[in-house]
Amino acid sequence: MRPALVVLGAAALLTASVAVPQASAAGRTSTSLAWYDATAETIAAAGASTQITNSRTWAISWLAAARATRSVPPGVERGAYQEAALAGAVHRALVTLVPSRAEQLDATYKETLDAIPDGPAEQRGVAAGEKQADLVLKSREGDGLDPASVNAPYPVKPAAPGVWQPTPPAYAPAAQYGNRLAKPFLLRTQSQFRLGPPPAVDSEHYAADLAEVRAYGAADSAVRSAHQTETATFWLGSSLTLYTEPLRVALSRADQGIAGQARLVALFHVALVDTQIATSDSKYAYERWRPVTAIRTGTIDPDPDWTPLHTTPAHPDYPSGHNTYAGAAQTVLSALVGPRIAPFDLTSPTAPGVTRTYTAWKQLSDENVDARVFSGIHTRSADEAGITLGTNVARYVLQNAGRLLAPR
Known part of the structure; x- marks a missing residue:
């Protein structure tokens, strides 16, 4: 409870400092x-x-x-x-x-x-x-966040149980390897919130993770429901794109005046930059293989023909970047706007014709956790670890916002 109270206290100070006459x-x-x-x-x-x-x-x-x-x-x-x-x-x-x-x-x-x-x-x-x-x-000059620096070449390790390898169908080089060396806005170091290791590949926990994604994330899954397939498709695209409208909803309803609104958008995206840096730090510290590699080539009932519902992104499994983003977004929005909000509708460019309605920021995070399993591209442990990492980074950003926001 204490970290949450600290964040809420920092948020209260921010809100108080930006209040303006309603008229x-x-x-x-x-x-x-x-x-x-x-x-x-x-x-x-x-x-x-x-x-x-x-x-x-x-x-x-x-x-x-x-x-x-x-x-x-x-x-x-x-x-x-x-x-x-x-x-x-x-x-x-x-x-x-x-x-x-x-x-x-x-x-x-x-x-x-x-x-x-x-x-x-x-x-x-x-x-x-x-x-x-x-x-x-x-x-921010030379901060290492330009595309060339972000996608610095990654030396793939020899194939071994648990070790990331390029994934089908493109077997593309690893992406976002350079993020782990970029300059954060507020974090003291890129590894400040490095996660603990993922479940061991010979553990019961990992076997359960893999069994779930094998069953629910397969392209030809016999157990995934139509609604679960829709969830996977709805949250398939870029997290930046998918969270642009929820943040706009929060901005339009924030009763904090223009200074408070500017702070909301600034801290949201500062937290997300630092979260993405921390995500790559953990991803490439552990270099965990993706489910498709584990299921096709691992020792647990290997199936060389298993195919995920959606194409696996070209970087390690642990943690899920979509979920680090979701955890950070939920933390900032909950602290500065409140955890619940009047109903708002959201659409997705990857799920044409689908509209979903939300009343709490946590609902978006919960769907992200499930979506990446149903897509067949992440284990649940990687998704849940992502929420934890994003939350930790965002809390730190909120707690230290004062030293970032002071005019120079």
Whole structure:
């Protein structure tokens, strides 16, 4: 209970520090959402090939906005200043990181500034936002989160029980090996929250894990239900994509003013960058083989023809990256918005025509745990360990947010 109370205490301090008069919140909410949508559209249209690089773009842009809106100088109108500061920060960061979208971003920027009265509040807000963006961009130069660094070559170990090997059908080189060397935003080291080892391959625990994924994750499974297949397909895509809409729902309902909204988005993505770094640290510390390799070549009733429902990603099993992401997202949203929320609908690009409704962030995590088993690409132990790792990193980010958010 104590770590959870610490997180909630930190969240309470954050919320208290960003409260603004309710009468002036409506306009600032629309500004936050406009730039949230602009960020999402920028990354969807011209983002990097690696998820963590796009998480970095979110984190840099909105960390600059959170710092720029944190305090308002005396003598200027608060709302106008903060709107201009947020727009100045996110616009400057995005056009620097994704210059191919400058025309669209410039149009959104003009719309924002046209709606703000001309004068000192607007001018000083823009200047503050651009200054913070430049400082954050400078601080993240050479952080190892560019696609080439992220996918640094990985020397595959000789085949042995439990050791990761490239997986069918493409037998592609390992991905995300370089994440484990990248510079975190807040973690002291990449290995700060390294998990304990996965279940031994000769243990009863591992045998049970493998039996479950063999039965429920097979392409031709006779026991997986239609709903379970839908769950696997619904959560198949990029975690960044799948959590963009839930975070937007939280942002649209957060009664914290523009500074609180900027902090919500910033801390969400800072936590996710650091979580992905920690995920690769644990993945490549243990180099655990994937279920398809274990089932086809292992000693437990090997089946060389076994095929998972979905293609196995090209990196080790333990922990599940989808679930580290889910654990971090759940922790940040629960702390800063509350664990439950009024019902909201969610769709998925990998499950056309399917709409699911949620009332708690934990529901998304629970479905992620099941989904990767039903897809045949992770053991349950890897999924549950992922939730633990993401939760641990996000708690640390929330507890240490103050030293990250202070304007430079």
